[in-house]
Amino acid sequence: MPANNSAHRAPIARQDQGADPYAWLQARDTPEVLAYLQAENAYQEALLADQAPLREQLFQEIKGRILETDLSLPSPWGPWLYYTRTTAGDEYPRHYRCPRPADDSNTVDQAQEQLLLDPNALANHGFLSLGTFSISQDHRLLAYSLDTTGDEVYTLYVKDLASGAITELPFEDCDGSMTWANDSQTLFFAELDDTHRPWRLMRHRLGQDGADLVFEEPDGRFFLHCYRASSERQLVLLLNSKTTSEAWVLDAETPQAEFTCLAPRVEGHEYFADHGQLDGQWRWFIRSNQDGINFALFHAPADHVPTRAQWQVLVPHSDTVMLEGLSLNATALSLSLREGGLPIIEVRPQGLAAYRVELPDAAYSLYVQDSLEFSSTRIRLRYESLNRPAQVRQLDLHTGAQHVLKQTPVLGPFEADDYVSQRLWATAGDGTQVPISLVRRRTDLDRPVPLYLYGYGAYGESLDPWFSHARLSLLERGVGFAIAHVRGGGELGEAWYRAGKQEHKQNTFDDFIACAEHLIAEGVTTADRLAISGGSAGGLLIGAVLNQRPELFRAAIAEVPFVDVLNTMLDPELPLTVTEYDEWGNPQEPDVHARIKAYAPYENVKAQAYPALLVVAGYNDSRVQYWEAAKWVARLRTRKTDDNLLLLKTEMGAGHGGMSGRYQGLRDVALEYAFVFGEMGILERGSLASS
The missing domain is CATH 3.40.50.1820 (Alpha/Beta hydrolase fold, catalytic domain)
Structure with a gap:
């Protein structure tokens, strides 16, 4: 039953005159505000003090179900396997890599593994949020960003993985995103405006001072975000509000060139672009709501920036099925659908019949966790339900065969x-x-x-x-x-x-x-x-x-x-x-x-x-x-x-x-x-x- 609060007096905040009598609480860092918040914290602690043994019991039993020392499922990329390892007592996982086995298995060689980043050492027992963790295309550099207060403003770093040397980039008010160009020397990152909105895309070349302004979004409704396309051949700059979007694209081999608009924004038109192959030809894939609110999928030529008139329907709009997203591999595309309130993965291998991934439960969570390398014929799905621990399932895109690679353990x-x-x-x-x-x-x-x-x-x-x-x-x-x-x-x-x-x-x-x-x-x-x-x-x-x-x-x-x-x-x-x-x-x-x-x-x-x-x-x-x-x-x-x-x-x-x-x-x-x-x-x- 609830604790008896008669012995403790609840803090009563001062009421000022006016429409909002408690507006004074918005005066951050003032002694009066801090004193009030501390009084509320003390009151909460006092009234729940008798629950301390129960809290400790709950903490221990929850912790006791978790495998505290564990290895993530390694992700193959180029000559390496990349993975994380959690260790009992540590708050954060450490990031590693090891040489990719010749048999293309997921077997980690601890004797040859390299520690890439240890957030436990960086946190120093305080708050820490790791934003970007991004390896350069030549696998020599690591770009990462850290928030040490919780305000979601990040400091940017680049680490030389051979020497271990770390460079803090001299930029402020960053949202934490960092995107590599294919030269492994150019980074794109976003700056925040006074309202904490990513609004400027900046370009920085390692070894040079400062950064160049690439794009500025003046409309306060729009967020700015840069990402690499699935093909690794294009960069996409996405500008989107809650109702409208606009994409600009750039060849990842020419980072000093200008981004080009894929389709100028039209109020109410949302579209999202990716780059891949269809029947062996490079194409743009565009998920758009121009034909209906549940989105359709279009494709367009990639040898030039196509106009909207050149978009061709690949997956038509449905009144009953929502097209939430897609994942691209060289010889298949995977559609993330939603029908009847449940997520569905539909795979369309090139030259083969489309199929839907079959699953055992009536209500569940399912999404593409990792599309792996663009050339891969396999992807990884994450599947779980309210009573079933999360599984990472490997899906063969061509055959539809599933294999559980890892299931989250529950101890006890x-x-x-x-x-x-x-x-x-x-x-x-x-x-x-x-x-x-x-x-x-x-x-x-x-x-x-x-x-x-x-x-x-x-x-x-x-x-x-x-x-x-x-x-x-x-x-x-x-x-x-x-x-x-x-x-x-x-x-x-x-x-x-x-x-x-x-x-x-x-x-x-x-x-x-x-x-x-x-x-x-x-x-x-x-x-x-x-x-x-x-x-x-x-x-x-x-x-x-x-x-x-x-x-x-x-x-x-x-x-x-x-x-x-x-x-x-x-x-x-x-x-x-x-x-x-x-x-x-x-x-x-x-x-x-x-x-x-x-x-x-x-x-x-x-x-x-x-x-x-x-x-x-x-x-x-x-x-x-x-x-x-x-x-x-x-x-x-x-x-x-x-x-x-x-x-x-x-x-x-x-x-x-x-x-x-x-x-x-x-x-x-x-x-x-x-x-x-x-x-x-x-x-x-x-x-x-x-x-």
Whole structure:
């Protein structure tokens, strides 16, 4: 049960006059703000102090399931195998390579391996995020980037792999991307503007001072990104907003030349370019929505920059199947499709019949993890489900034969068949059928169980079912886990995404509520045993449904929650605001202002009872500023009418993704699970106290 908070006084934030009484919390680094955040952290620690033994138990049991010393599946490239190795006690994997075996196997020769990068030494026990890790085409140099604060601003480095000499490049405000040209001397990288948007592409030649400006994108809605095409023969500069894109291309052999526009931007036209071969001829492959919202695939000649009139349909648009992406090899292309809410890989070998990859589960996650070398006739797929650990499967593109190369181990007692993975469908108020992925113990199918329900629902992102070592600590204690695949995500195609954005955003919240009601009505759980969770835009989802239907839930977790959405979207000087107009709308427009204000969690906190709530923020978060969570919690403290826990934890040395390092990540999960168990009265594995 919840800890007794009578002996501890919750911090009460000062309220100023004006429309936003807690706006003063946005004054970063001021003594008053730091004191308030530290007081909230101390309060959270005090009220959850009695859970410390449970947190440690959870940490140890989760860690005990993970093979702490392990080797990644090596990737062959040229004369080398590249791979990582994790070692017990280390927060980060080390990066290695060894000579490629003559038999083309994946066998690592430790006697000849070279250590390329050790992030553990670079982190020095602080925050560390490795951005780019990119080997030059001649395999002599390593380009990598590091973020040491969590603010997603990176420092760029180049390492000579023969001598070990490291050069820090003298550039600031970098997004961390680094792309090699084929001369192995020229690097392209992106710079951030004042709103944290990649907006300039720069070109740097090793050994020379400074960098040349290659491209500048003035439209604040557009992000800039440079990448190598599958063929390794072309560089692609992609400019894209939430609704429109434009690609510029450059021969990778001539990095000093100018990029050429593949197709000028037209509002609403999204297209994504790659370069490869079709029937032995070099072609451009273009995934475009010009024929319909679910995208079609076109090809065009590559001996010159083609016009849109020269695009020829290769895979036509479908009203029922979403074309999400493609992977190119010299003699086959692999389509990433989505149909009926599930991911599908369709392979089209040149000169042979197309086929779809067959898989054993009804609900799962599947994607092309590694297309290997362009000349390869094999690719690697990553496959997992809620009750099945991730597998890396090798697929022979020509025959369709699959071979499991590696399965993520689960140490200790574990049987996938002890748990049942299901796909359910809830009915929203407007009649829409909303999918739910659910996993629970086989022995719990005939009775209500405590349930952890997760949601996101934004940007067209798909939450395909995934396996989690940590989640077994829920399942072993009789807690089920479910994902609500609400509108705003991409699970059922582009139309599903569009039905949960802009003026349709309320559908996201209605869908989540419908999923919760369905799970209760079907006897899967009860309202007093239902915990919900979401992060970032999923935190907005959690905040909104807590305001609208608080009685449905026992507890909630909101991680880096986007809850001050109206004030954030009204401030174009904040990072990423302008680029978000296509997702949420521009509240400078009166109708959009009213629409956002109607659901924004911060504005809609009411004098009502709320479930127990744990809110986690990152002080260095550049995507969702720390003050969104702090202001929301401050307002909840003064308006809610219950005595349930309301806790704010601000990670003072972390960003949007939380603390870095695998062990710290496990401790964060242990904190959240212990909070949920405390609210549910769950004492030990398989044991429930009366709630």
